[in-house]
Amino acid sequence: MPKSRYSEEAAVQIPAGELLRDKLKWDVFYCYDEEKLGPDGTLGRNSYEEVLLERDLMNALVELNEHLSEEECARALASLKEVFVGDTLLATNEKKYRMLRDGIPVDRKMPDGSTRKDRAMVFDFEFPQNNHFVAAEELWVKGPMHRRRCDLVGFVNGVPLLFVEFKRHDKDVYVAYRDNYTDYQDTIPQIFYYNAMVMLSNGLESKVGTLGSPYEFFHEWKRLRETDSGSVALETMLMGICKKENLLDLFENFILFDHYDTPAAKILARNHQYLGVNDAVEAYKDREIRNGRLGVFWHTQGSGKSYSMVFLAEKIRRKFAGSPTFLVLTDREELDKQISETFESCGCLAGVPAERCRATSGKDLIEKLKGNPSYVFSLIQKFNQDDVEEIRPDHDIVILSDEAHRSNNGICAENMMRLLPTASRIGFTGTPILEYDNLTSRTFGGYVSIYDFNRAVEDGATVPLFYENRSDKLSIENPELDEELMDAVEAADLDEEQAEKVERELSHGVHVIMSETRLREIAKDFVNHYSGIWESGKAMFICVNKVTTVMMFNYVQEYWAEAIKAEEKKLRDMGQQEALEQQRKIDWMRSTEMAVVISQEQNEIANFDKWGLDIRPHRMKMEERRLDDEFKEADNPLRVVFVCAMWLTGFDVKPLAAMYFDKPMKAHGLMQAIARANRVSEGKSNGLIVDYIGVVKALRKALADYTSDVHGKQGEDPVIDKDELLIRISTLTREIEFFLEDQGYDLEALFTAEGFEKVNQIKNAADAVAATDEAKKHFGIMARELFKMYKFVTSKEIEPSLVRSHDAIRAIYAQLNKRVEKADTTDLMVELQKIVDDHIVVNSTEEEQKSGTRFDISGIDFSRLSQEFAKAKRPHLLLDDLRGVIEERLAVALRENPRRIDFFERYEQIIESYNSEQDKASIEKTFNDLMRLSQELDEKQKEWIREGFDNQQQMTVFEMLFKDELTKSEIKQVKEIATELVKTINDRLAEMVRWTEKPETRETIRLIIRDKVWTLPERPYPEEDLPRRIDEIFNYYYSMAQAA
DSSP, X not given: OOOOTTSTTHHHHHHHHHXXXXXXXXXXXXXXXXXXXXXXXXSOOSSTTOOSOHHHHHHHHHHHOTTSOHHHHXXXXXXXXXXXXXXXXXXXXXXXXXXXXXXXXXXXXXXXXOEEEEEEOOOOSSOGGGSOEEEEEEEEEEOSSOEEEEEEEEEETTEEEEEEEEOOTTSOHHHIIIIIIHHHHHHOGGGGSSOOEEEEEOXXXXXXXXXXXXXXXXBOOOOXXXXXXXXXXXXXXXXXXXXXXXXXXXHHHSEEEEOSSSSOEEEEOOHHHHHHHHHHHHHHHTTTTTTTEEEEEEEOTTSOHHHHHHHHHHHHHHHSSSOOEEEEEESSHHXXXXXXXXXXXXXXXXXXOHHHHBOOSHHHHHHHHHSOOSEEEEEGGGOOOSSOOOOOOSSOEEEEETTHHHHTSSHHHHHHHHHOTTOEEEEEESSOOOTTOOHHHHHHOSEEEEEOHHHHHHHTSBOOEEEEEHHHHHTOOOOOOOHHHHHHHHHHHHOGGGHHHHHHHTHHHHHHHTOHHHHHHHHHHHHHHHHHTTTSOEEEEXXXXXXXXXXXXXXXXXXXXHHHHHHHHHGGGOOHHHHHHHHHHHHHHHHOEEEEEOOOOTTHHHHHHHTTOOOHHHHHHHHHSOHHHHHHOTTSSEEEEEESSTTSSSOOOTTEEEEEEXXXXXXXXXXXXXXXXXXXXXXXXXXXXXXXXXXXXXXXXXXXXXXXXXXXXXXXXXXXXXXXXXHHHHHHHHHHHHHHHHTTOOTHHHHHOOTHHHXXXXXXXXXXXXXXXXXXHHHHHHHHHHHHHHTTSOGGGSOHHHHHHHHHHHHHHHHHHOOOOHHHHHHHHHHHHHHHGGGOEEEOOTTGGGTOOEEEGGGOOHHHHHHHHHTOSOHHHHHHHHHHHHHHHHHHHHHHOGGGHHHHHHHHHHHHHHHHOOSHHHHHHHHHHHHHHHHHHHHHHTHHHHTTOSSHHHHHHHHHHOOTTOOHHHHHHHHHHHHHHHHHHHHHHTTOSSGXXXXXXHHHHHHHHHHHHTTSOTTTSOGGGHHHHHHHHHHHHHHHHHHO
């Protein structure tokens, strides 16, 4: 029975299609049971395997490439369809993207017999309305083994650029990622060969991302203009992304493939980047009117400024006439290296190593600027010559100044302005222009784009930060930190060579901070605190100066070793489960490596010797190893670094979860530092700021500056006090307890249960929650949020009653979400069989003895079965487990025989009906329907034995060849052909290694299939019917080999 277009799930999809059709003027087709195949069909597809709409694509190629003949356009289309079997899905996607954006390479034969390289354009980027936009709803796509129905696929000129997966409003968007999108990459990979972006939505919440991205990197699209307050609804995302000019702009100018790591990361601009960069492009368009001052691009730290610079530069290069030179300026060597390598890894430097594009000296910088390179990277300090003639080239120079609040002042900046009087200038900064900062505005102009700290947290571009003041809890004596003191330390951040001067200015304060008693107390607390949140991520400890950095490292090593011994002693009194968990923590502590990271200075060995410290082993580690790369790797055991100035700006470490401050800081320096902890990373929910020095006043002041928008409105404080976190934990725990009570379960029953009764109570609680999918979803969301919060607290900080509730909630959550493994399947089915056993008729034949007993389903008294099921203690949980078993069986059946898709569709219809009604009768009906489905699937899976085949493969190939019109003798003949074909292929495959990777071995298998299929009886198998069957059998074997 075809799925109703008015089901709850379709209620999200229908308005989406109507918006695309009525407001955005797309052509929309409903394809579930209405698509007609063929050249003149609905979409022009000849089969469900096709994902390119070749009719539309060929029309676009001919229309957009008047210089090419139709035959050359056809060759371009064929080239676009070619896929190298050894490529990963992401590698294929990148190759197709470059062809679609830059044009498909075509070899043209010229009249004189020579060959010339040309390109066939697929899209008209200049005039978006000239392209054909089609949305196909409920589109069937047939993969090598499976058939899947895509909720919505968006085509532009026949190319599937947009993939959308919908869920009902009561389902978590994550389910669309986990269950559907992930599955489709395996089962119908061809739909993603040409894909630009993936949308996931339940109507109320929407996310957009790219192929290969973890769910954490799917983001919201909340605004059509930068000043909008923001809405996560699907309508906003569709209007913002699917407007014709926006979609093509995003495709052409806002997608990157970053090859810094393997595999590469496909990056789509976030909402704030797209809006901000386009505002900056408009400013560039008016550069003459603006006297070269393009503005200040204030996007808070961690929100992707480096990529925004890449997007901006590449769009200007692509969309404007001429050949501009982009001069990318920073004020620190590590930033210069990092940003130049970002441009290189994103393919912007045309294969030239980043090192060759970086200015090595003031003289080298001048020479580079006198030419016309696409990119030059330099420190602002390289503008150190004041007697050089002005450079006035006949091409544009665009200065992209990173950390503009630091790099735009001083004599070097003046030299730059004088040397490049015609250059356009835009300042990038993660910090706002403060009241006293006139130079930044004078150099670059006012704001061109704003994305502040608070909005970044709201949008998920950065993670929330929790603040914990431990200096008060430890009663640590800290010096009075007046404005003069903090100004001096801030200056030290700007220039490490001023360290000696700062030492004098801070003579009293530093000695208090450096006292051994104080440092030891902090080191001991750090060990206890960090080992207590050991699952949260990596840590950075910030010290007041280099000497203190090494001191703190030494003290921490001492207390860390003591802590390991103390943890090992606890093992003696623990039960088995607690001991296993404790041993994991001990192993983690033993494997954890720590390092000092400080810059070099003259006479450092002698200077450290005076303090009784040895800098040499630390310096050796810094010189011989790539500590920066090691610290960025989430799984690398280098988990703690001790710093004083290095790595506090422009150094992105996504797994960094906690920062420990024992250095007075304020304003820019403080915000730059805490931004190290707010980067989004897989599995990371929050960052933690631990304060030993009393920076809270400066932190509040900085946050006030960093979260005020241009209209002077103050946002909610994005840094949350640790005490508030504890209150949140308490509140959420109580909410979950009340929710369980509403579902009919009192946690007190679990608290007071003893022995085996505790297990029964966990199941009772899970059964109460499993009453509806919506209840399960709501409980899961609250529980996961609670578990995230616990990562940043220790058990000693939480009330015992809350810890007790947390453990109970985790047990219930685990029961609800346990996967029914193959080993469990038998146990569950035995339990269900007890209900069935008395109500079936058993037949036994000689043939069936090969596989044991077969059930006659028609003999089951399902009304009696329903009555027995009603007596079950936990019907919701039993039904949930049954679903898990059937899903596992369906997955196995589909792997073995892709023609079992009809069972999967029946299962979906049963569950859809179950979710639409939640009374007792519907639950019992669902149970009966699922049992029928399970029994019938068992029957089908054993059919190869009854048909006289030796294995499932022979049965699968026979089904691929079978036709209803066959006579008895023809059926026998087809069976023999299927049996011989499978045996021949398997014998040949046994002699081959990785046959799918070589064209000659693939062709060998195809020839075996072809030769055998051509022996089918001629009457029921006309010649035009054979190629489709050959392809289906070949794809079956190919897919099995790929999955092995």
